[in-house]
Structures are given as structure tokens and as C-alpha cells.
Amino acid sequence: MTPAGEQLSPQQGVAAYLDHLRVERGTSRNTVDSYARDLRRYVRHLSEAGVAELRQVNHEHIVAFGVALRHGDGDRPPLAPSSAARALSAVRGLHRFAHAEGWTGDDPARDVRPPSLARRLPRALPLDDVVRLLGTPTGEDARALRDRALLELLYSTGARISEAIGLDVDDVDRRERTVVLSGKGGRQRLVPVGCPALEALDAYLVRARPALAVKGRGTGALFLNARGGRLSRQGAWRVLKSAAERAGLTTAVSPHTLRHSFATHLLEGGADVRVVQELLGHASVTTTQVYTLVTVNTLREVYATTHPRALG
Structure with a gap:
């Protein structure tokens, strides 16, 4: 120091x-x-x-x-x-x-405030679009099995792409149907995994990962690339983007698309915002509450277009 x-x-x-x-x-x-x-x-x-x-x-x-x-x-x-x-x-x-640390006599940035930003609502896919997206990787080759497992896991857990590609095989407990995700600041959380994602993971681990692993150097990473190394964030993003294009989605996708969809669909299904906060790994519930704005906006749109006396 x-x-x-x-x-x-x-x-x-x-x-x-x-x-x-x-x-x-x-x-x-x-x-x-x-x-x-x-x-x-x-x-x-x-x-x-x-x-x-x-x-x-x-x-x-x-x-x-x-x-x-x-x-x-x-x-x-x-x-x-x-x-x-x-x-x-x-x-x-x-x-x-x-x-x-005592290196300066004062803090010249103390009164500087970053500009306030307009709140941008997360973009979530309708459930039908998510189902189409998840079903896009077809075939039984190693890449298709890996891509299907990755997409299913992203939507099933709400993981960030960086969290998903950071997983090791030992982080998945298939008996307990859980996965340990390492989020921002090294904080870990235990998240349930749904049956479709577990089935996709089982198929990948049994029929695809061993073939990919022999090309590498014995990494414990869950998701491997064609050379047997850990799949990169850019590689995972390409998997999502390619699947969205093949599914014919008109809505733009981002690396967080399935995470946003996960949170929005949980809240629309009646999940408590505190539970969603824990699942997403948000340090503050304020960050999670932005998703409640998405669901409220949806309610307004449905009301305006379906209630006979919604419009004056």
C-alpha cells in the first residue's frame, strides 16, 4: 500500500x-x-x-x-x-x-453527482416466444445439446450469462435440483432448477460434454466450447442471438433477455418481489422492483384494450 x-x-x-x-x-x-x-x-x-x-x-x-x-x-x-x-x-x-487513505486534503468529487438516468424497463419476452426460443437448438450433436442446456438453464434460473458460463459441473446438484450461482462481488446463491432444464442438462452431460472434454485440458467447467475449454461470455451470447434469429423473434434480444423474462414471468405468476430478489441475486429490492413496473404496464395495456369503459 x-x-x-x-x-x-x-x-x-x-x-x-x-x-x-x-x-x-x-x-x-x-x-x-x-x-x-x-x-x-x-x-x-x-x-x-x-x-x-x-x-x-x-x-x-x-x-x-x-x-x-x-x-x-x-x-x-x-x-x-x-x-x-x-x-x-x-x-x-x-x-x-x-x-x-489520507493522500489528499479533501474530496474534490464529493459534490459531483452523476446525471440522473431515465428509468429503462427491462425487455421481457412473452412466454410463447421463450418456448420457441428454447426449442430452437434441434438435433442430437454435441453443440445442439449444449446450446439447449444453456438456454434452458438461463431461463430456469434467471442467471446472468457470466454466471452460467462460470459454472463448474460440481455446482449443479441434480438430485436436489439446484445450482450454485456466483454473482457480483463473489456473492453466491442457491437457485432451484426446473425439470426441463435438468433434462436438458442430463442429456448434455451424458451425451455431449464428454466428447467436448477430451479436446481440452480437463477443465471442470460445465459448458465447454468446441476446443474443450470453458465457453466464453461472447460464445454464450452468440448461442442466444443465433437461437433468437432461428426462432424468428421480432423483439430484439440482449444477453439479459432470458433473465428479464424469468423475473417478469415469476412476478406475473404471483411470486413475491423479495423472493425474486433472492433468485436474481440483487443486493437491494429496489433493483428488483423495476420488474413490477413491467407487469403494471402490461396490466394497463390489457385493461385499455379489453375493458368496455376503459377509454373516455
């Missing part, structure tokens, strides 16, 4: 902060990687402003960085509002950490 009182450059401060997130906070790799990209841009911004030491940063430097994020800066393009907000959050975290 850099000793208090030593004059840190912005680069040194960022390196120490990222180490703190990784080691002490247990922040997920994806989040740390995103913060690293945002803070590299921030360091370049400070360098161009003539800032050589972290203690020289003031409120105006951070405000100017926020403007550059939204409008572009030199050869660096503007960021989407959500990405700009994330970058400012990274900068705030950096300066809060540096001040707490």
Missing part, C-alpha cells in the same frame, strides 16, 4: 484504488475492468489539464471531465448517458478512497 503523505500521481492513485476494489472489496472482474477503462480516460484528461499529482485535482477538473464524457473530447467520442454516469461513479470512488 502506498504510504500516507507520499505525493501520488493520478496513475498511482488509480492503480491503488483498483487493487482495493479487487482485493479488499471483492468487486467483480467485469466491474473492475469497466472502472479501469473509465479511469484511464480520466487520467488522460487530467494529464492534458496539466495535473501531475492527485492532490492537485479540484472540483472544476471533475466537472470538465463530465462535460467531456457527454460531448466528446478530442479523438474520444461521447459516451451514452449510462456509461458517462458509470465513469463519474468511478471517479467519485477514486477520490473518496484517496481522501479516506
Whole structure:
């Protein structure tokens, strides 16, 4: 750890902060990687402003960085509002950490607030579309069996794609019909698995995974690629996107499509929002409650189109 009182450059401060997130906070790799990209841009911004030491940063430097994020800066393009907000959050975290460590006399980012974002409702597929999507990988070859098992598991558990591809074979308990998912910040949760997903997993584990595994180096990963290694996030996303195209879905899909559908369908079926929170691995119920807006909007649409006196 850099000793208090030593004059840190912005680069040194960022390196120490990222180490703190990784080691002490247990922040997920994806989040740390995103913060690293945002803070590299921030360091370049400070360098161009003539800032050589972290203690020289003031409120105006951070405000100017926020403007550059939204409008572009030199050869660096503007960021989407959500990405700009994330970058400012990274900068705030950096300066809060540096001040707490005694490396700066104050926290110049204390009064900087990321712009408020319009709440975007998650996009969920109708149940009929989900059924079509899950039935798309046909055939009995190893790839089809793997893809069917992956898609079934994503919808059955509400797992993030990164959580699904991070699974090892031992994380699935077929007797208890559960799976252990490792979410953000290393938090683990036990989630039930439905019968169709278990059947697809059994078919994959018995008839497909052994053939894929012999091509690799003995990894314990549940989902394998054609070379016998762990399936990547990009590979899993391609499986979902390809299945959606073959199913003829007109709604755009994203890596979270089946997760959103899982949560929305549970709430529409009467599940308690706290239970859905636990299944999704959300730290706060506030994050889960956005799905209740989806179901309320659906109710309004149905009411408006079917009730004889809904319209004035």
C-alpha cells in the first residue's frame, strides 16, 4: 500500500484504488475492468489539464471531465448517458478512497453527482416466444445439446450469462435440483432448477460434454466450447442471438433477455418481489422492483384494450 503523505500521481492513485476494489472489496472482474477503462480516460484528461499529482485535482477538473464524457473530447467520442454516469461513479470512488487513505486534503468529487438516468424497463419476452426460443437448438450433436442446456438453464434460473458460463459441473446438484450461482462481488446463491432444464442438462452431460472434454485440458467447467475449454461470455451470447434469429423473434434480444423474462414471468405468476430478489441475486429490492413496473404496464395495456369503459 502506498504510504500516507507520499505525493501520488493520478496513475498511482488509480492503480491503488483498483487493487482495493479487487482485493479488499471483492468487486467483480467485469466491474473492475469497466472502472479501469473509465479511469484511464480520466487520467488522460487530467494529464492534458496539466495535473501531475492527485492532490492537485479540484472540483472544476471533475466537472470538465463530465462535460467531456457527454460531448466528446478530442479523438474520444461521447459516451451514452449510462456509461458517462458509470465513469463519474468511478471517479467519485477514486477520490473518496484517496481522501479516506489520507493522500489528499479533501474530496474534490464529493459534490459531483452523476446525471440522473431515465428509468429503462427491462425487455421481457412473452412466454410463447421463450418456448420457441428454447426449442430452437434441434438435433442430437454435441453443440445442439449444449446450446439447449444453456438456454434452458438461463431461463430456469434467471442467471446472468457470466454466471452460467462460470459454472463448474460440481455446482449443479441434480438430485436436489439446484445450482450454485456466483454473482457480483463473489456473492453466491442457491437457485432451484426446473425439470426441463435438468433434462436438458442430463442429456448434455451424458451425451455431449464428454466428447467436448477430451479436446481440452480437463477443465471442470460445465459448458465447454468446441476446443474443450470453458465457453466464453461472447460464445454464450452468440448461442442466444443465433437461437433468437432461428426462432424468428421480432423483439430484439440482449444477453439479459432470458433473465428479464424469468423475473417478469415469476412476478406475473404471483411470486413475491423479495423472493425474486433472492433468485436474481440483487443486493437491494429496489433493483428488483423495476420488474413490477413491467407487469403494471402490461396490466394497463390489457385493461385499455379489453375493458368496455376503459377509454373516455
